Amino acid sequence: MLNDWGGQSFPHPAGRKPVVGDGLSIDASRPLNSMVGHSRTLGEIFELHVFDQKFVFVSSARLAAEMCDEAQFAKALPPALTALREFAGDGLFTAYNDEPNWALAHDLLRPAFTRAAMQGYHPIMLETLDELFAYWERQDGPVDVSRDMTKLTMETLARAAFSRDFGSFDGTDVHPFIPAMVQALRSGQRMASVQTAPGSRLLLRRMRKRNAPHQAYVDDLLDTVIAERRAAPSSTHDLLGIMLDSAHPETGQRLDDLNIRHQILTFLVAGHETTSGALSFALYYLSRNPSVLAQAQAEVDAELGPDRTTVPTFEQVPRFRYLRRVLDEALRLWPTAPAFGRAPREEVTLSSGHRMRPEDWAIVLLPAVHRDPEAWGDDAEEFDPDRFLPERSRGRMPHSYKPFGTGERACIGRQFAQHEAILVLARLLHRYDIAGDPDYELDVAERLTIMPAGFELTLSPRTPTHLTAASDGESQHEDSPAETCPYSSGTAQA
Numbered sequence: 001m002l003n004d005w006g007g008q009s010f011p012h013p014a015g016r017k018p019v020v021g022d023g024l025s026i027d028a029s030r031p032l033n034s035m036v037g038h039s040r041t042l043g044e045i046f047e048l049h050v051f052d053q054k055f056v057f058v059s060s061a062r063l064a065a066e067m068c069d070e071a072q073f074a075k076a077l078p079p080a081l082t083a084l085r086e087f088a089g090d091g092l093f094t095a096y097n098d099e100p101n102w103a104l105a106h107d108l109l110r111p112a113f114t115r116a117a118m119q120g121y122h123p124i125m126l127e128t129l130d131e132l133f134a135y136w137e138r139q140d141g142p143v144d145v146s147r148d149m150t151k152l153t154m155e156t157l158a159r160a161a162f163s164r165d166f167g168s169f170d171g172t173d174v175h176p177f178i179p180a181m182v183q184a185l186r187s188g189q190r191m192a193s194v195q196t197a198p199g200s201r202l203l204l205r206r207m208r209k210r211n212a213p214h215q216a217y218v219d220d221l222l223d224t225v226i227a228e229r230r231a232a233p234s235s236t237h238d239l240l241g242i243m244l245d246s247a248h249p250e251t252g253q254r255l256d257d258l259n260i261r262h263q264i265l266t267f268l269v270a271g272h273e274t275t276s277g278a279l280s281f282a283l284y285y286l287s288r289n290p291s292v293l294a295q296a297q298a299e300v301d302a303e304l305g306p307d308r309t310t311v312p313t314f315e316q317v318p319r320f321r322y323l324r325r326v327l328d329e330a331l332r333l334w335p336t337a338p339a340f341g342r343a344p345r346e347e348v349t350l351s352s353g354h355r356m357r358p359e360d361w362a363i364v365l366l367p368a369v370h371r372d373p374e375a376w377g378d379d380a381e382e383f384d385p386d387r388f389l390p391e392r393s394r395g396r397m398p399h400s401y402k403p404f405g406t407g408e409r410a411c412i413g414r415q416f417a418q419h420e421a422i423l424v425l426a427r428l429l430h431r432y433d434i435a436g437d438p439d440y441e442l443d444v445a446e447r448l449t450i451m452p453a454g455f456e457l458t459l460s461p462r463t464p465t466h467l468t469a470a471s472d473g474e475s476q477h478e479d480s481p482a483e484t485c486p487y488s489s490g491t492a493q494a
């Protein structure tokens with residue numbers, strides 16, 4: 001049994017079978033939903049056996065906090081991430097903690113996520129969003145929110161990462177890179193799920209063969225982009241430019257071309273569906289809560305004034321503090337990267353009494369942690385952006401809010417995602433009135449990330465009379481820059 005925790009056992013679902021173990025207790029199309037369901041009956045730490053693999057899940061804020069203690073614990077790579085290494089190698093997301101390229105890439109890429117760098121991405125975000133609006137305005141009927149938010153975030157990231165336009169909104173067919181990348185990614189996930197099944201070697205070989213053309217297409221395209229940029233260096237300050245041009249200030253080391261390809265893929269994979277899911281859940285809750293929507297629109301109207309085409313400046317984005325709370329709360333209920341792995345640096349005893357050795361790992365199940373009544377109260381299942389007001393966040397259990405992960409392996413793209421998401425929400429709500437189908441019931445699609453499935457919105461252009469603005473265009477916020485800065489955590493995230 002892999003990850004056997006020295007033979008210790010934990011609560012597990014009833015009806016364990018020989019060979020498949022607890023596999024039949026998991027809905028293959030909704031595994032996360034199954035785990036969260038199990039956490040309600042099995043408690044704060046439980047296990048699932050699937051073939052020869054043991055998975056241990058942590059679902060309480062208390063145990064999650066223990067595992068977020070960076071002095072004692074570090075990131076672990078569960079099978080879903082090791083399988084992704086076929087695709088993204090030792091890129092930042094899938095690198096082992098001690099792989100030299102992790103520290104090198106982390107140091108070299110940090111400047112790509114500073115406030116100054118964000119200022120450079122702001123116009124790219126605006127330009128791509130304008131294309132989405134134009135695309136919507138050429139169409140009739142409701143829009144598919146998750147689909148279009150995913151196009152938007154993918155296109156924005158491709159432009160910011162390697163100045164490549166995939167033409168997502170120009171009416172032509174989708175660029176073949178996107179289905180090939182999605183296919184290669186799915187294939188990695190399927191491989192993860194059969195790794196320990198009987199006959200898995202044959203199965204994995206077949207899967208690899210079937211995936212090979214997709215993977216080759218993606219790899220070739222990115223290798224060509226890298227080679228072209230090397231052959232004709234430009235001053236372009238996108239992520240690719242930073243990776244090609246920078247040397248480590250102390251060691252002089254550089255990333256090689258294979259690792260640069262892995263990093264670009266990593267950014268595309270880690271950064272687009274996570275953000276589009278967050279935007280889609282936020283829009284879902286806005287469409288369901290008229291008073292929240294009214295408050296959000298009042299905020300954008302007060303900041304942007306009566307002209308629905310007004311574009312927020314970079315400095316205005318952090319002032320949308322209510323929108324930030326809406327986003328934080330959507331990510332609390334539906335953290336779009338819903339789990340991460342942790343392992344102790346040295347043997348420890350958890351408060352649950354279990355011994356954990358460095359070779360043991362557990363998965364922190366964020367949707368359960370983020371709804372733990374001990375941290376979030378008895379109304380933890382309710383959508384309430386104001387729980388992120390500073391006075392209500394103060395004193396909350398540490399590490400009880402972790403949508404961007406924890407410690408040194410936490411999300412490097414967090415500021416990018418937050419800036420983009422708030423900018424998109426602000427412009428969208430300033431420009432349109434939104435209405436969801438009242439009969440729609442939230443259906444959460446699960447891939448490596450989660451997002452609403454089949455969720456549509458009808459958009460109607462707003463006119464100055466609709467706008468609730470204090471239309472002199474003056475901001476209603478008088479906060480000091482330090483208080484409004486989105487680049488400080490500002491929430492319960494520790």
Ligand code: HEM
Pocket residue numbers: 075092093094106266267270271272274275278335336337339340341402403404405406408409410411412413414416417
């Ligand atoms: C709402 C949007 C996002 C969410 C919820 C999110 C969430 C996360 C989480 C939970 C982790 C830690 C995973 C682990 O410990 O295994 C992570 C890591 C990472 N994220 Fe994000 N992310 C988002 C957006 C982005 C964006 C926009 C980018 C790139 C531009 C990005 C790039 C990365 C990378 C490279 C890592 C690995 C960092 C490392 O290990 O050094 N993410 N993200």
